Amino acid sequence: MACASVTYAQEVPVRGNVIDHRGHPVGGANVFIKGTVYGATTEDDGSFTFHVPSLGDTVLVVRHLAMQAAAMPVTIKADTPPITVRIKPRSTLLDEATVDTRNHRSIDHNRSITLTTMDIDTSPGSDGDVTTALRQFPGVQTVGESGALFVRGGSSEESKTFIDGLEITYPYVTGVPDIAQRSRYSPHLFEGITFSTGGYASAYGGALSSILSLDSRQHPTQSSTVIALLPYGVQGGHDQLFGERTSAGVDVGYSNFGPYYRLINHRTDWTSAPENWTANANLRYSMPKGGIIKWYGYANTSLQAANLPNENDAGRPAYLKVNNRNAVSLFTLERPLAKRAYMYVGYGFNFNHDEYVAASATGSLQAQHQLRFAFRTPLIGSSTIDAGMEGYSVRLSLSDMMAVFDHKGAAWAELTIPAFDRATLRPGLRLDYSSLVAGATLSPRLTATYQLSAADRLSLAWGKYTQQPDYVYLAAMPNISYQRAHHYIANYQHSSGGHLLRIEGYRKDYGALVTTRDDLANDGSGTASGVEIFYRNQQGDSGLDYWLTYSYLHTERTYLDYPTRAMPTFATPHTVHAVAKQFIQPIGVYVGASYSFATGRPYFNPNNPIFLGDRTTAYHHVNVNAALLRKWGNTFITVVAAVNNVLGNRQVFGYRYADDGGFRVPIERPYGRALLIAAFISIGRDRSEEILNQLP
Amino acid sequence: MNYLLLLCISLAVLMGAARAQSLEELLTPKIAVLDTTKGMSGLQQLANDFERIALAHPKNWHANYYTAYTYTCLAFAAPKDQIDARCDRAQEYLDVAMAIRPDDVENRILAAYLLSARINVNPMTRGASMGRESKVHLTTALEQAPDNPRALYVRGMGIFYTPAVFGGGKKKAKPFLERAREIFDASTDFIPLDPHWGRRETAALLATYK
Numbered sequence: 001m002a003c004a005s006v007t008y009a010q011e012v013p014v015r016g017n018v019i020d021h022r023g024h025p026v027g028g029a030n031v032f033i034k035g036t037v038y039g040a041t042t043e044d045d046g047s048f049t050f051h052v053p054s055l056g057d058t059v060l061v062v063r064h065l066a067m068q069a070a071a072m073p074v075t076i077k078a079d080t081p082p083i084t085v086r087i088k089p090r091s092t093l094l095d096e097a098t099v100d101t102r103n104h105r106s107i108d109h110n111r112s113i114t115l116t117t118m119d120i121d122t123s124p125g126s127d128g129d130v131t132t133a134l135r136q137f138p139g140v141q142t143v144g145e146s147g148a149l150f151v152r153g154g155s156s157e158e159s160k161t162f163i164d165g166l167e168i169t170y171p172y173v174t175g176v177p178d179i180a181q182r183s184r185y186s187p188h189l190f191e192g193i194t195f196s197t198g199g200y201a202s203a204y205g206g207a208l209s210s211i212l213s214l215d216s217r218q219h220p221t222q223s224s225t226v227i228a229l230l231p232y233g234v235q236g237g238h239d240q241l242f243g244e245r246t247s248a249g250v251d252v253g254y255s256n257f258g259p260y261y262r263l264i265n266h267r268t269d270w271t272s273a274p275e276n277w278t279a280n281a282n283l284r285y286s287m288p289k290g291g292i293i294k295w296y297g298y299a300n301t302s303l304q305a306a307n308l309p310n311e312n313d314a315g316r317p318a319y320l321k322v323n324n325r326n327a328v329s330l331f332t333l334e335r336p337l338a339k340r341a342y343m344y345v346g347y348g349f350n351f352n353h354d355e356y357v358a359a360s361a362t363g364s365l366q367a368q369h370q371l372r373f374a375f376r377t378p379l380i381g382s383s384t385i386d387a388g389m390e391g392y393s394v395r396l397s398l399s400d401m402m403a404v405f406d407h408k409g410a411a412w413a414e415l416t417i418p419a420f421d422r423a424t425l426r427p428g429l430r431l432d433y434s435s436l437v438a439g440a441t442l443s444p445r446l447t448a449t450y451q452l453s454a455a456d457r458l459s460l461a462w463g464k465y466t467q468q469p470d471y472v473y474l475a476a477m478p479n480i481s482y483q484r485a486h487h488y489i490a491n492y493q494h495s496s497g498g499h500l501l502r503i504e505g506y507r508k509d510y511g512a513l514v515t516t517r518d519d520l521a522n523d524g525s526g527t528a529s530g531v532e533i534f535y536r537n538q539q540g541d542s543g544l545d546y547w548l549t550y551s552y553l554h555t556e557r558t559y560l561d562y563p564t565r566a567m568p569t570f571a572t573p574h575t576v577h578a579v580a581k582q583f584i585q586p587i588g589v590y591v592g593a594s595y596s597f598a599t600g601r602p603y604f605n606p607n608n609p610i611f612l613g614d615r616t617t618a619y620h621h622v623n624v625n626a627a628l629l630r631k632w633g634n635t636f637i638t639v640v641a642a643v644n645n646v647l648g649n650r651q652v653f654g655y656r657y658a659d660d661g662g663f664r665v666p667i668e669r670p671y672g673r674a675l676l677i678a679a680f681i682s683i684g685r686d687r688s689e690e691i692l693n694q695l696p
Numbered sequence: 697m698n699y700l701l702l703l704c705i706s707l708a709v710l711m712g713a714a715r716a717q718s719l720e721e722l723l724t725p726k727i728a729v730l731d732t733t734k735g736m737s738g739l740q741q742l743a744n745d746f747e748r749i750a751l752a753h754p755k756n757w758h759a760n761y762y763t764a765y766t767y768t769c770l771a772f773a774a775p776k777d778q779i780d781a782r783c784d785r786a787q788e789y790l791d792v793a794m795a796i797r798p799d800d801v802e803n804r805i806l807a808a809y810l811l812s813a814r815i816n817v818n819p820m821t822r823g824a825s826m827g828r829e830s831k832v833h834l835t836t837a838l839e840q841a842p843d844n845p846r847a848l849y850v851r852g853m854g855i856f857y858t859p860a861v862f863g864g865g866k867k868k869a870k871p872f873l874e875r876a877r878e879i880f881d882a883s884t885d886f887i888p889l890d891p892h893w894g895r896r897e898t899a900a901l902l903a904t905y906k
Contacts, residue, residue: 030744588861
C-alpha cells in the first residue's frame, strides 16, 4: 500500500546549483534526497533538477569526489525555490589518497621524503644501501668517508633509525675508520622508507637532526625463494606461508670483500677484508579482525682488519682489527580499533659488541631493551589525538671495566585539529627522562599545514628537540645534561600528475652541545640554516623517473674540542644531485645515471691559525647502472651491471694531520672506477619488485 | 491470532517483493545504458545514479556492485592523477558488495579489475606489488569459476599489458582473450541484473591482433 501511494503521489521539481568555496560551479556532483534514490548529477554549470514525489521536511545530500560531502535540511513544497549548495574541497590532496598509506606512524606530516624500496635500489651508485641512496636527497651532506647520515649541519649521532617504530642503536656495521660502512638492513625487507630531515612529530625523540623510519613488509601472498649472487658474497632466503594468516621467513648471507676489492684495486691495505655473516628471520600473523603481529630478528657477525697509515708516525702503517657482533629482535603488534583509531605495542631488543684490536684491545658492549605503547583515537569533530609512552633499559660496558646503566622513558601526546576548512594544526608535547641525565626535559612542538589548492600545500613547523649526550660522555660525567635544538621550518610543496616540487627553508638553533675542551660540559652551541629545492618527475608513462636537488647550508658550531665557532668538517654550503632512471620496457632493461656535486668541506690543519680554515677540493661523483630482467616460468632472473665513480677521479674527503702539523694523511675514496656485476634469482612468486629493489 | 500473524508476514513479504521489484526496475535501464556509455561525464552520471540506489539500498548487492564497477570504468577513463580518487570510491562500494555476498566470484574479478586501474597510475612502481595482489584475486576466481569470461578477460588484459620479458605480451594473452570471446558468444541468456560486461572490451583487445 505504501508503495502504491508513493507511485501515485504528485511529483514536484527540486532545482538549484552547486558551487565551491570560491563560487565556481561544480559539475558531476551527486545531489539527492537522503535515504532515497531521488536525485541528479549536476551539469557543468553546477545546476541540477530532479523530481520528488513527497512533500515535507527532508535532507538534501551533495557528494563529489574532490569535495567534502554536504548535507542541508530542505523543505519540499509545490513551489520550492532554487537551492544553492556551497561545498568545500577535501582537505587532503586528491592524489594522496592512495592505497599505500599503511604507515600509521606519521613522522612529520607530509614534509618527509617517502621512498619505495625500488627508489632506493635502482638509484645509481646506491649499491642497494638505504642510507647511500638517501644521500641523493635534499638536506643530506655528502660525507664520502662515512656510511652514516649527516643532516643539515648535524653530526651523524643526531640521526636516528627506527624499524617498525622501535629504535635501532647501531644501524651501520662497525668498521675501520674513514671507510664508509654499509647500513645493516637490506631495503628489500621494507615496504615503507620514510626520511624526515626536521620538524618531526612528538612520537619521535632522542634525535636532534633527523629520523629514518623503516616499516617491515606485511604478510606475503605466496611462498618463495630468492638467491643473490654478488661478486663479494651470496645470499639466500625463503618465505613460507602457513595457511592464510601466518608466514615465516629466513634469509642468510655471507660476504667476503677480499676478491672484489683486489679486482677494483681498493687502496686500503687490508690484511683481512670485510667478512660478514648475516641472518634475518621473521614471523607474521594477520589477526582475524585486522591488525598484524610481527617479529623480526637480525644477527650479524663481521670482521675486518687493515694496516692504516698513521699520521703521527710519518704515515707508517698501523694495524687495526675490528670485530662486530650485533643482534636485534623486534616484536610489534598493530591493530586498528574503531573508526580512525589504532593501537600499537612494540618491544625491541638491541645488542651490539664492538672489539678493536690494535696494539691493545678495547671494546664496548651495549644491550638495550625498549617497550613502546602508542594509540590514536578520534576526539571531538574530526580532530584526533596520538599519544604514547616508552621505556628503555640500557647497559653499556666499555672495555670490560666500566659499566653504565640508563633507565629512560618518554611520554608524548599530539593533537590533530582541522581548522578553517583547509588548515591542520598539530600541537604536541613530549617529555623525556633519563636516570643518567640530570632532570627531565619537556619538548613542545607545533606543525601547521595549509592546503592552498588541490596540488599546493604550505606548512610551517616549530619544535624543540633533545638528545642525550653519547654514552661515552655520560659514562665519564653522568651529570651532563640534554643537548637541544630548536627547528624552524617553512615548506612549500606542489604535487600534481607525477610532478613534485618541494622548497624548504629552515633554521636550527643548537644549544647545550657537549664540549670536551676542559671538563665535560654542555657549553656548546651553534646554528644551521639553509634552503633546499627538490624536483622530481615520475610520470611513469615513458618509464622515465628523474630528480634534481639543491641544498644550501650555512652552519657554525662549537662542540667537542672546538676552540671557536666554525663550520664543522661534515658540512658544506652547496650540494647538487641529478639522478635519472629509464626503464626500456620492450627489452626489459633498466638504465640509470647520477651525478653529484658538492663544494669543499673544512678540514683541521694545525698549521693554519684559523681553526677549520682549510677546504678540500669540490666533490664530483658519477655513477651508471643497468639491469636486465628476465622471467622463465616462475623463475625470475635479474642481471645487474653498475659502474660506480665513472670519472675514476681521486677524491679527497679531508686530511688527518700529525699533532705537530708536520705530516698529513689524506682521507680518500678508496677506489677508482669500480665495476660490479651481480645476479638475483627468485623462484616462486613474482618477486620482480624485490629483485629490482636489490639492484646495486 | 495466527491469521493475524500470517497476514502480517504476507504483507511484509508482499511489500518486500514490491520494493525489490522497484529496485530491479531502477537498475535494469541503468545497466542497459552502461554497456554503451562512453566518456567521463556520461559515466559520472551513471555512477551517481548507481550510488544513489546503493545508498538507499545498502543491503543490495547489485546496486553496490554496479556503483563500484562504474567508478572503476571512470578510473580507466580518467587522467592519471585522478585515477586513485575514483578507485577509492569504487573500493568503498566493492567492500560493501563483498560483505553482502562474500563468496560471489564477480567481487573478486572486479577487485582485480580495479587494481589494474590503479596500476595505470604508475606501472613501474605499482606493477609488481599490485599485479601480484590482482593475480591472487583472479586465481581464486578462476578456480571457483574457470569459465567466467570476465575473469578470463581481466587475466588476458593483465598479460596483454605486461612486457614480454616479464612473462606477458600479446601472444600469451591471446588464448585467454579468445576463450573469453568464445564464452561471451555462447552465452545468450544472461540474467538481466547480473554482471555481463567484458564482451566489448575483449573484442577491442582482440581487434589489435590483426
